[in-house]
Amino acid sequence: MPAIALPAYDAIIPVGALILWTNSTPPNNRYLLAKGGAFSVLQYPLLATIYPTGILPNITNGPNGFIYMIRAR
Numbered sequence: 001m002p003a004i005a006l007p008a009y010d011a012i013i014p015v016g017a018l019i020l021w022t023n024s025t026p027p028n029n030r031y032l033l034a035k036g037g038a039f040s041v042l043q044y045p046l047l048a049t050i051y052p053t054g055i056l057p058n059i060t061n062g063p064n065g066f067i068y069m070i071r072a073r
Contacts, residue, residue: 015073016050018059020066034059034068046073 010030013019018034026032032039032047036058041048047070048054059068 010071013071015046015071017071018068019071020062021069022066024067026069030072031069032056032072034070036060039072044072 019031021027021031021033024033032044034057037056038054039047039051039056041052041054051057056070062068
């Protein structure tokens with residue numbers, strides 16, 4: 001089965017959406033891992049409206065080895 005090209009879905013995935021992901025690296029800089037890390041509120045101003053402290057939630061226990069990433073912008 002071919003990989004899904006997530007950039008094609010950027011227009012319909014809202015900022016802040018949690019997405020299950022199978023790789024330890026997000027596909028591009030429009031997605032960040034939900035591992036409780038800090039992000040730049042200047043680089044991602046729309047995401048900062050959801051997480052104004054600049055800290056992502058720590059959601060590391062996805063089902064079947066999946067990890068969560070967050071749509072950023």
